[in-house]
Amino acid sequence: MNIKQQPFGKTKDGEAATLYVLTNKKGMSVSFTNYGANIVSIKVPDASGKFDDVVLGYDNVTGYEKNGPGFGSFIGRHANRIAGASFEINGKRYELEKNEGDKNLHSGSKSYNKYMYEVELFEEEDADSIEFSRLSPHLEQGFPGNLDISVTYTLTDDNELVIEYLAVSDMDTIVNLTNHSYFNLAGHNSGDVLNQKVMVYADKFTPTDDDLIPTGELRDVTGTPMDFRKLKTIGQDIDADYTPLKQAGGYDHNYVLNISGAEIEKVAELADEKSKRLMEVYTNMPGIQVYSANFLKSETGKGGYVYEKRGGICFETQYFPNSCNLPEFPSSVLKAGNEYDFVTVFKFSIR
Numbered sequence: 001m002n003i004k005q006q007p008f009g010k011t012k013d014g015e016a017a018t019l020y021v022l023t024n025k026k027g028m029s030v031s032f033t034n035y036g037a038n039i040v041s042i043k044v045p046d047a048s049g050k051f052d053d054v055v056l057g058y059d060n061v062t063g064y065e066k067n068g069p070g071f072g073s074f075i076g077r078h079a080n081r082i083a084g085a086s087f088e089i090n091g092k093r094y095e096l097e098k099n100e101g102d103k104n105l106h107s108g109s110k111s112y113n114k115y116m117y118e119v120e121l122f123e124e125e126d127a128d129s130i131e132f133s134r135l136s137p138h139l140e141q142g143f144p145g146n147l148d149i150s151v152t153y154t155l156t157d158d159n160e161l162v163i164e165y166l167a168v169s170d171m172d173t174i175v176n177l178t179n180h181s182y183f184n185l186a187g188h189n190s191g192d193v194l195n196q197k198v199m200v201y202a203d204k205f206t207p208t209d210d211d212l213i214p215t216g217e218l219r220d221v222t223g224t225p226m227d228f229r230k231l232k233t234i235g236q237d238i239d240a241d242y243t244p245l246k247q248a249g250g251y252d253h254n255y256v257l258n259i260s261g262a263e264i265e266k267v268a269e270l271a272d273e274k275s276k277r278l279m280e281v282y283t284n285m286p287g288i289q290v291y292s293a294n295f296l297k298s299e300t301g302k303g304g305y306v307y308e309k310r311g312g313i314c315f316e317t318q319y320f321p322n323s324c325n326l327p328e329f330p331s332s333v334l335k336a337g338n339e340y341d342f343v344t345v346f347k348f349s350i351r
């Protein structure tokens with residue numbers, strides 16, 4: 001295992017960004033930047049041994065400063081949508097930025113993917129890790145509490161990318177951290193992902209209103225285009241005449257995972273028949289947002305490649321959207337002094 005560092009450009013404020021590249025014994029490499037704690041690339045082999053970068057992104061920090069789609073992004077303090085851009089804790093209402101209509105999406109226009117982080121590197125015999133940390137001060141983005149946060153990425157020799165989120169607040173607050181990488185197992189510059197196959201271990205999903213805010217219902221996927229309990233291509237049902245799909249322009253839905261949350265369990269798969277690449281997703285979070293890049297349009301990325309609609313797919317492990325306002329959902333409230341500790345694993349192999 002080894003960790004290399006190289007310049008990644010300067011921000012508009014003149015801060016120097018660094019690219020950190022972790023490579024394991026099998027040649028798999030993952031790169032990150034201290035700007036936003038973002039995942040920049042994931043390079044894995046296909047069945048013939050050819051390595052490709054399987055996540056969408058940019059060549060330098062300038063791209064990540066804009067990054068409308070959220071490529072590779074560390075999202076917080078609260079991922080996904082919050083209705084009315086407000087919530088209440090202990091009888092006090094907190095107002096957030098309305099950055100998607102009347103809603104708050106991913107905590108506003110400056111999510112955790114647009115801050116600089118302190119970095120620590122850890123090298124072990126069979127795994128290397130990089131930890132990004134910072135203090136998110138009281139009322140940053142509108143959220144209460146000084147929140148000490150860290151996200152640690154570990155690359156193992158088993159071709160696993162392990163993401164551990166840790167956070168502690170000095171006040172009751174809400175926390176819902178995730179990663180917003182867009183995966184394309186045929187390669188980031190290979191076009192759409194409609195022929196790639198997905199499996200999600202979930203019997204139910206959370207339907208939404210027209211503003212993509214969950215109604216509170218947990219709907220059975222049986223007999224609907226939302227059913228991914230067996231591997232099927234993303235494109236098979238994506239344009240079906242089904243209200244949830246029409247509302248979102250494709251898949252952009254939270255699935256209620258069939259896990260206890262007591263331990264890290266396998267919850268999803270992404271497979272590409274042509275390259276034979278397989279990605280398995282593991283987590284101990286209660287939900288996962290499957291997003292088929294419905295709003296992606298003419299975004300110039302790595303090597304000048306232009307990403308278009310459905311050019312990748314996201315698996316955002318999370319608390320359910322708007323859970324801070326829906327008491328029937330698992331709660332995203334973090335009590336003062338308690339530790340937020342969740343893990344997500346993306347494991348790559350050949351099938």
